[in-house]
Amino acid sequence: MISSVKHIRHLYARAGFGIRFEELKQVENLSVKQAVAGLFKASENIIPVDIIAANISYKDFLLANEGTKKMFLQEQRQQEKALNIDWINKMSTRNTPLREKMTLFWHNHFACRTQNAWHAQQLNNIQRNNAVGNFKTLLLEVSKAPAMLQFLNNQQNQKNHPNENFARELMELFTIGRGNYTEQDVKESARAFTGWSFNKQGSFIARPALHDTGPKTFLGNTGNFNGEDIIDMLLTKKETARFICTKLYKYFVNEAPDDLHISAMADVFYSNNYELKPLLEFVFTADWFYADKNIGNLIKAPVEFIVGLNSQFYITYQNPDVVLQFERALGQVLFYPPNVAGWPGGRNWIDSSSLMYRIKIPSTVLNGGVIEFSGKVDPEDEAFIATTRKQKEAVTTKVQAQADWDKFLNSIPKGTGKTTIAQTILATSISSNITEIINKTTDIKTLVIELASTPEYQLC
Template sequence: MIMIDNSKKIRHLYSRAGFGLRFEDLRMAEHSTVKQAVEQLFKSSEEIKPLDIIAGNIDYKTFLSKGNDMTKKMFFQEQRQQEKGLNVYWVKQMSDTNAQLREKMTLFWHNHFACRTQNAWYAQQLNNIHRTNAIGNFKTMLLEVAKAPAMLQFLNNQQNQKNHPNENFARELMELFTIGRGNYTEQEVKESARAFTGWGFNQQGMFVTRPNLHDTGQKTFLGQTGNFGGEEIIDMLLAKKETAKFISTKLYKYLVNETPDPAHVNAMADVLYNSKYDITPLLKFVFTSDWFYDLKNTGNMIKAPVEFIVSMNRQFYVQYQNPDIMMQFERTLGQVLFYPPNVAGWPGGKNWIDSSSLMYRIKIPSTVLNGGVIDFTGKADPEDEAFITNTLKSKQAVATQVQTQPDWDKFLGEIPAHTSKTTIAQVILSPALNSSVMDVVNRSTDIKTMVIELVSTPEYQLS
């Protein structure tokens, strides 16, 4: 087992538990132990700053009942503007916040509880549930997600009623949110669906139980029989160790390596289960484990598009005169926030990369840092087209200046005096410096030129 030195460990920690280490934090990396750096990440993430750009629910019925085509058009335009605004607002928060562990974990739960809704207020509610509980308790979060209008709507539990149960939420609750496929039967899906009958939301976007729609009959689930409701079903799922293992496996693939190590996953599951699903002890266990810092687990994971954009924004203090460009980046790279491909979320890993997306990934950083022009071409997801404005209408419409302002003075000013070019490259890139990277380092005559070349390498795509 080959280990890496302390400063490299802390850079690795920040690349996985956050969105990367800035040069302004480099002195901390040099003078802290790993345990101190982990504690600092948690301390910085104590504050919960919810997204609050959407003030309230759009009154669908008032808009649509009038029957005026212009009124309906205005409604859908407002709806799209809210969706776009929410997306950009979250990316900006991730890019600027000191609570990067909380936001990084919010991004994980955003994909774990993948959900699509055309109602931006519902989307904001759900996102804030993820953020509030991101490093808190999984059971608390699961219950709140199960009662969130966005999820109740997306998985059709609003239509789940006695005598006509809808199984969508019950199935995904087990397959994707808790114990995982192979650990339940089709009959248990049916019984679970009956337990969630009557769960819904009102016009104000508040969770309600509707007793007249709830099935009060006996249900048999995971070997137990009773007049169960939804909360009892969730308790029984969490009582199964398989749930702790399922969550731990996904977290391992998100934080450590795309290929799970069974012994490490089992150890994580023990911590999660024994803490009654508190997430903080599990994360601290991972971040302070020697195996987290093995060379085989460093610089080996492809950054998700949003992580890629956010880490670049943070590293270079990028400001966007036209924030819509960030949504064009997301769409072109295959990860538009709030629009997962399906209820299973984005598959991640090598799925992020194809010949087209890699070309854009290589070009985007240098374009952003130089205020250049970039063409976005490709075929939009039909479902995305209904929601996302100003993207992929035509080549002419999107071949525009990115209109960005990286703060080079701040970036260069934060690099400690006498820092070698090799050290700068090690901070910019997560993988070990190979010969082609060292060629860039050795031939560069100034730091800015070198950095732009480094962010244009395939190595910059890895964390």
């Protein structure tokens, strides 16, 4: 297809976290196919998160005295924060935008909570390593990850006392989706995963003494199946390809599924043995991906909003913990999904409270100002604000952020008009509201701050 600057901006908004003026200058004359190839090339590098060392085991924690437990929990809290901030920084640097955008997708698809930051880091790196690789490989590694095995209780899954939690979520949320399996399939597959566990070194281990070796009937097949056999059978069903493609379509294209486009995606995914690169190339080079109805129509997830702001304006934080306040206020704290189904996304990101913060955060950050969070200060860490509606205590925090305005302003090509600047900052068409802002502002800095403070900036 013939490329345009509009297409390139849209591609970078969806396959990454937006585009800077300096990047746009480098790629604006590429074809869509060339630009997509460039994104994949940049994402060939895998830069793991590697800031958390192995911790003591949960068993050791239970045996510790109260003083040791308290120290351990405080250390865990600091590690969780460090892990969160490190990933935000990784996404904001834009070295591997597509890989990190897909890692964020898998982070929500395989939603998991653990108090062990080392296990959380391990799972995050599994998702990063396989983010644009093979789904089967990713699924197997996630299924064997200590964080997931513990979160979904497979540590307690053993012969004669099967625990169905992991087996159920594997089908309902990770692969085939509701309506494509029976309760008996859940029971039988749970037996196949008996004995899947991990040791205190954080390595997967299959414990033969705990495994049910009896025959099992799953999706119409009978045999002495283990967990890998169950995963293989789930992937033979095209419903799995369609389930994953539906979620990817809603993530990258439109919250309203298009059956024709999703079917075409599922055909590509299934026929390529669940390789993600051919599927994503198909989506990003499809004419319908660039249709007007699919541009500027998705609400940015809070993390996408924060990362896009950070990277567009080269923002650094003197106190990085304030980023965690933003995540809390906007409803998406990395590594803390609300449940195993993950964040629902879409219009659920916006309510009257979060929209107020979304509008206020850009102008506050870009001006190094003060923002008020309505929430109760966590006694362990004043920078971590609980913003539940039950707690009304107001907390005023100086953001202590610095945008590199010289770098930003110098990246805008000389002679660029204010309308073109607005079109680069925003994904939506130029509305009468935006035209009014363009006409009334006289300097570029004021213009971009006002643009970033509009409802339109919340869309990508």
